[in-house]
Amino acid sequence: MTRLTVFYDARCGLCCAVRTWLARQPQLMPLDCRPKGARGPANGETPHADNDDLVVVADSGEVWSGDSAWLMVLWALAEYRSWSYRLASPMLLPSARALFATLSEYRGSLSCRLGLTPDEH
């Protein structure tokens, strides 16, 4: 595994803001962010394009979707890798999953409230 591709929802302002933030963070594992529905790794299609979750795909073929994908994004970042392990511990994982699920579910209304607009309309 040498790279991760993150497929995010380009219609969501919050997701676009997070993508911009990700690009500024020091990365231990290089992250490529692509809007969902764009062409995937190895010129393939976006994996799991049918579901609405965040998807992370490694260049070696592993796929993480939903809350696991959030953890993988944290894991790729130098400053947050220790948090990815902490949140993945059996004690914190259920709360982390609930938090990520809530954030995902309300990302539309959160974007509106925070005044974040997506790149493409």
Next chain:
Amino acid sequence: MYVLHTYVAYLALSIAVTVWVARTLHHNGRPFLVEAFHGEESLADSVNHLLVVGFYLINLGWIVMTLRTGYQIETARSAIELLSDKVGTVLFVLGLMHFFNLFLFSRFRRRAIDRMPNAPPPIPPTGFFTPPEHAR
């Protein structure tokens, strides 16, 4: 007269133990730090030295600060009791400091391991993706 003897014995014992613990930390903490700093020995030695200096300052400061006693010492028995009281407290504080230092060492090491390129992902993949034939 006992008071003076007790003070001298207290200082001698406490300082000797502090020096012994600091030397142990300095000697045995080094491999941890070298690993934590990815084999950069000069950096590890420098951090090691700074940690030991901090350790000495805190412990010697504590020893000197707690030297004074209000007890009236009239017998050898009360002198030894007071001495053991004081030295016991110093040993306890040294123990706490020692474990705190170990905690720091292990945290440095843990962070170093986490940052290695081959650190395992925190969570197993939810699936595998094989690009469709036509896309290859």
